[in-house]
Amino acid sequence: MAISEYVAGLRTFVGNGLLMLPSACAVVLDEDGRVLLERRADTGTWALPAGAIDPGEQPADAAVREVYEETGVHIAVERLAGVILREVTYPHGDVCQYLTVWFRCRAVGGHAAVNDEESLAVGWFNREELPELDPVDRLRVDVALDDTAPAWFAVPGQDYDWLPSRS
Numbered sequence: 001m002a003i004s005e006y007v008a009g010l011r012t013f014v015g016n017g018l019l020m021l022p023s024a025c026a027v028v029l030d031e032d033g034r035v036l037l038e039r040r041a042d043t044g045t046w047a048l049p050a051g052a053i054d055p056g057e058q059p060a061d062a063a064v065r066e067v068y069e070e071t072g073v074h075i076a077v078e079r080l081a082g083v084i085l086r087e088v089t090y091p092h093g094d095v096c097q098y099l100t101v102w103f104r105c106r107a108v109g110g111h112a113a114v115n116d117e118e119s120l121a122v123g124w125f126n127r128e129e130l131p132e133l134d135p136v137d138r139l140r141v142d143v144a145l146d147d148t149a150p151a152w153f154a155v156p157g158q159d160y161d162w163l164p165s166r167s
Contacts, residue, residue, distance in 0.1 A: 002069075002118055006055055016093040024062035025050035025102035027144035028075050034124035035141060036112060037131070038070055041120050042091055046131040048140055050100065051118075059101040067105070071122045074109035081144040082152030086136055086163065104144040135162055 003011070010019055025048050028036035037046045051066035053059055060077045067075050081104045087097045112122045125131065127145060143152045154160055 002116060004052060004054060007052060011094070016095060018087075018095045018097060020097045020099065022053040022059070023050055023098040023100045024053055024059045024066060025100050025140060026063040026067050026075060026077075026105045027081060027102065027141055028067060028071075028073060028105045028107055029145075030107045030124055032124075032126075034126055035130065035145075036067070036071060036073060036107065037123060037125055037133075038114075038119040039121040041118055044120065046133060048102075048133075048137050050102075052098075060103060063101075063103050063105065068110065069116055070119050072110045072113045072115040073107050075105040076108045077103045077105050079104050080151045081140065081149075084136065084139075084152070084154065084163075102140045102144065 007019065007021065026036075027048060030036070036049065038049055039045070040047050049063075049067045049070045051062065051070070053062040057065075063077060064075055067073055081102050083099070083101050085097060085099050087095065089095050112124060114120065114122055127141070130141065133141065139152065143149050154163075
C-alpha cells in the first residue's frame with residue numbers, strides 16, 4: 001500500500017504502533033446515480049475511495065486527490081456527509097486510528113479504472129446491487145445518498161459496538 005513520506009517518517013519513530021491520522025473519503029456518484037467503489041489490494045474487499053490527508057491539505061482536496069489517484073475519476077465535492085473515528089489494523093501490522101471526513105461527490109471526468117497499486121478493480125454499482133461493504137462504508141453510502149440526512153457524527157454517550165475495527 002502506498003504510504004506518504006509524512007506517515008513513513010512517523011513510522012520510523014513508532015514502528016507498527018498506533019498512529020492517529022486525519023483522512024478523507026468520497027461517496028462518488030455518476031450521472032446514472034451509481035456509486036464508485038474499488039476492490040482494495042490489501043484486503044480484497046470492495047470499499048469507497050479514501051486515504052490520509054497530507055499535512056496542510058484540506059479534507060475536500062484530499063478526497064479529490066485520493067479518488068483520482070485510486071480510480072482515475074475526477075470529482076466535484078457536493079457536501080459534507082459525515083465524520084467518524086475508526087481504528088484499522090493493516091495486514092502487515094500497522095495500526096492507525098483514522099478521523100475520517102466523508103463527502104458526497106459527483107464524477108465530472110476521467111475514466112474509472114485501476115490507477116495505482118492500492119486497487120485491484122474499480123467499478124460503478126447501482127445502490128441496489130452494491131457488493132458486500134463493511135458497516136462503516138455502508139453507513140457512508142446510506143448517509144451520503146440521503147438528501148434529507150444531516151452530516152453524520154457519533155453522538156456523545158451513544159454506544160457504537162456495531163462500529164468494528166477493520167483488520
